Amino acid sequence: MREAVIHVHPAGPLLALVGNPNCGKTALFNRLTGSRQKVANYAGVTVERKEGRLKTAAGKLLRVLDLPGTYSLYPRSPDERVTVDVLAGRAQGEKRPDLVVCVLDATNLRRNLRLFLAVQRQGVPCVVALNMVDLAARRGIQIDTQRLSELLGVPVVSTVATDGEGLDELRSLLDNPDRWQSAGITQPEGEDQQRIQHILKALGLDALQGALPSDKVDRVLLHPVVGPILLAVLLFLLFQAVFAWAEAPMGWIEAGTGWLGEQAGALLPEGHLRSLVVDGLIAGVGGVLVFLPQILILFFFILLLEESGYLPRAAFLLDRLMGSVGLSGRSFIPLLSSFACAIPGIMATRSIANPRDRLVTILIAPLMTCSARLPVYALLIGAFIPNREVWGGFELQGLVLFVLYLAGIVAAMAVAWVLKRFTNSGRQVRPLMMELPSYHWPHPRNVLIGLLQRAEIFIKRVGGIILTLTLLLWLLSTFPGPPEGATGPAIEYSIAGYLGRGLAVIFEPIGFNWQISLSLVPGMAAREIAVSALGTVYSLAATGEDTAQALTPLIASTWGLPTAFSLLAWFVFAPQCLSTIAAVKRETGGIKIPALMLGYLFVLAYVASYLTFHISTWLLR
Ligand SMILES: Nc1nc2c(ncn2[C@@H]2O[C@H](COP(=O)(O)OP(=O)(O)OP(=O)(O)O)[C@@H](O)[C@H]2O)c(=O)[nH]1
Numbered sequence: 001m002r003e004a005v006i007h008v009h010p011a012g013p014l015l016a017l018v019g020n021p022n023c024g025k026t027a028l029f030n031r032l033t034g035s036r037q038k039v040a041n042y043a044g045v046t047v048e049r050k051e052g053r054l055k056t057a058a059g060k061l062l063r064v065l066d067l068p069g070t071y072s073l074y075p076r077s078p079d080e081r082v083t084v085d086v087l088a089g090r091a092q093g094e095k096r097p098d099l100v101v102c103v104l105d106a107t108n109l110r111r112n113l114r115l116f117l118a119v120q121r122q123g124v125p126c127v128v129a130l131n132m133v134d135l136a137a138r139r140g141i142q143i144d145t146q147r148l149s150e151l152l153g154v155p156v157v158s159t160v161a162t163d164g165e166g167l168d169e170l171r172s173l174l175d176n177p178d179r180w181q182s183a184g185i186t187q188p189e190g191e192d193q194q195r196i197q198h199i200l201k202a203l204g205l206d207a208l209q210g211a212l213p214s215d216k217v218d219r220v221l222l223h224p225v226v227g228p229i230l231l232a233v234l235l236f237l238l239f240q241a242v243f244a245w246a247e248a249p250m251g252w253i254e255a256g257t258g259w260l261g262e263q264a265g266a267l268l269p270e271g272h273l274r275s276l277v278v279d280g281l282i283a284g285v286g287g288v289l290v291f292l293p294q295i296l297i298l299f300f301f302i303l304l305l306e307e308s309g310y311l312p313r314a315a316f317l318l319d320r321l322m323g324s325v326g327l328s329g330r331s332f333i334p335l336l337s338s339f340a341c342a343i344p345g346i347m348a349t350r351s352i353a354n355p356r357d358r359l360v361t362i363l364i365a366p367l368m369t370c371s372a373r374l375p376v377y378a379l380l381i382g383a384f385i386p387n388r389e390v391w392g393g394f395e396l397q398g399l400v401l402f403v404l405y406l407a408g409i410v411a412a413m414a415v416a417w418v419l420k421r422f423t424n425s426g427r428q429v430r431p432l433m434m435e436l437p438s439y440h441w442p443h444p445r446n447v448l449i450g451l452l453q454r455a456e457i458f459i460k461r462v463g464g465i466i467l468t469l470t471l472l473l474w475l476l477s478t479f480p481g482p483p484e485g486a487t488g489p490a491i492e493y494s495i496a497g498y499l500g501r502g503l504a505v506i507f508e509p510i511g512f513n514w515q516i517s518l519s520l521v522p523g524m525a526a527r528e529i530a531v532s533a534l535g536t537v538y539s540l541a542a543t544g545e546d547t548a549q550a551l552t553p554l555i556a557s558t559w560g561l562p563t564a565f566s567l568l569a570w571f572v573f574a575p576q577c578l579s580t581i582a583a584v585k586r587e588t589g590g591i592k593i594p595a596l597m598l599g600y601l602f603v604l605a606y607v608a609s610y611l612t613f614h615i616s617t618w619l620l621r
């Protein structure tokens with residue numbers, strides 16, 4: 001694994017946030033530096049160091065590092081190693097921090113203090129941010145910060161990172177180095193247990209806590225029979241919502257782009273400029289933009305799952321199932337993140353301690369249905385699957401989408417099972433040790449920010465790479481112009497036309513025509529581009545007045561059902577994403593694993609599409 005590049009500032013004080021996983025370091029970091037790093041209610045959200053800048057009360061500038069959470073200074077996984085290396089001053093391109101803000105979760109002082117004592121022994125000046133005091137108070141835990149500060153020998157500030165409480169005090173503390181310069185009271189490692197007991201006793205916190213509200217909820221959600229059923233229902237409803245709720249807003253966007261196309265068509269004189277705007281920009285790029293509502297609905301659900309604290313529970317429920325294919329519940333969160341995008345999913349594998357499990361998880365992550373596949377699926381479903389209800393109220397379209405997601409998951413599990421046979425030597429079965437955070441009501445503000453960020457990412461993609469490649473495709477599809485006396489549409493004589501027909505030789509056996517084959521090429525950069533490429537190609541290929549027609553009815557009338565099914569199968573498996581391959585190369589530090597991934601996914605995609613095409617052709621005879 002290569003380290004992320006960090007700029008070296010030999011001058012200027014460096015502050016590091018250190019603490020157990022899920023104690024609120026990133027929430028604090030975001031507040032202190034004005035950043036928007038990802039915060040969520042499970043352990044292992046932050047997997048690499050992130051840098052920001054902070055202004056103290058007196059206006060001094062400090063560099064701040066947000067670090068992955070760790071339970072001890074004996075790292076077990078790549079993400080924990082990052083934190084331990086920074087603390088020891090071993091991190092590449094980074095000096096040893098001048099000050100550590102040790103973030104302690106006030107609801108779990110006993111465990112959090114272990115790490116604090118270990119950090120203190122490192123001899124770096126240290127202050128304590130006693131975070132989540134709001135949650136602690138709700139559970140009847142009152143901590144005397146003054147007393148805690150005396151017991152630990154370092155300043156203690158109580159904070160609520162989510163609403164900014166205590167941050168002013170923390171900032172002004174940073175202006176008074178004399179208050180934290182001494183390293184505090186340290187003692188040999190073996191005596192931590194007794195010292196923690198002593199501290200808790202002095203604070204009146206040594207009594208065992210009773211059952212928490214979360215435990216009551218878990219009695220249902222983690223029930224061996226009810227739990228998995230609820231999980232399945234939850235995921236099923238998610239896909240229903242993606243279609244049912246998105247219908248209206250998608251209609252508005254479609255109407256908007258359609259209107260725009262008509263206006264532009266009427267205003268601009270016949271010629272290349274009109275074709276560029278109408279066929280390239282509006283038919284191509286507008287065709288992808290229409291899927292924004294569906295993407296946001298999907299992320300709305302993912303954000304709720306992340307923020308509520310349900311995710312590690314789902315990992316726990318699926319541990320047995322994952323065990324049967326040679327993985328553990330540990331792999332669940334990276335795989336679930338891959339539903340958004342395989343790249344953060346692959347990064348999240350850094351929290352997996354076992355190298356063999358980590359590698360297998362990386363190899364199967366691209367089979368999880370990322371959000372870039374959603375436009376492709378939705379386009380084909382919209383065109384070929386009737387919008388009707390089945391079995392009392394379920395929408396058929398949502399059901400098909402659910403099946404497609406399921407196909408990716410089943411394939412991933414099958415691949416993991418096959419890999420188990422080859423990599424068994426590296427496999428150690430350990431019980432799943434995973435922290436179950438207490439449930440939170442998702443903060444509406446956090447969910448809103450998360451959704452806005454997603455919308456921004458998507459729109460930037462549409463305005464950036466999707467726009468660029470669509471325009472490039474328009475160029476290739478327009479030039480050279482048709483020869484004198486040509487009868488077919490101009491695109492058939494263009495570079496793209498020749499390219500498409502050349503590629504069609506490879507893809508004909510799986511039922512793709514030349515337009516589809518062509519759209520797969522720019523689709524390598526980002527899957528959604530396949531949709532905009534089809535929009536542009538079909539729009540250019542249309543002759544006469546029907547150019548402004550939407551893509552959905554167009555492909556519905558020109559492709560057979562087997563072709564549509566085959567293309568769906570292709571997108572379930574094919575490695576249509578160069579950035580994922582690049583991320584795998586970065587994480588595994590070589591080209592062997594990315595090459596293996598590229599190869600096996602292409603073979604799988606081709607075989608699956610071939611079978612789908614021929615079986616459905618035979619069935620629909
Ligand atoms: N109620 C309450 N929730 C908090 C507080 N601080 C953080 N949270 C929530 O706790 C969860 C974890 O916060 P993060 O900032 O992601 O935790 P982290 O320490 O960075 O976690 P890792 O990156 O996994 O090590 C999130 O759901 C936050 O919204 C707090 O003071 N009070």
Ligand SMILES: [Mg+2]
Nearest residue numbers: 025026045046
């Ligand atoms: Mg974090």
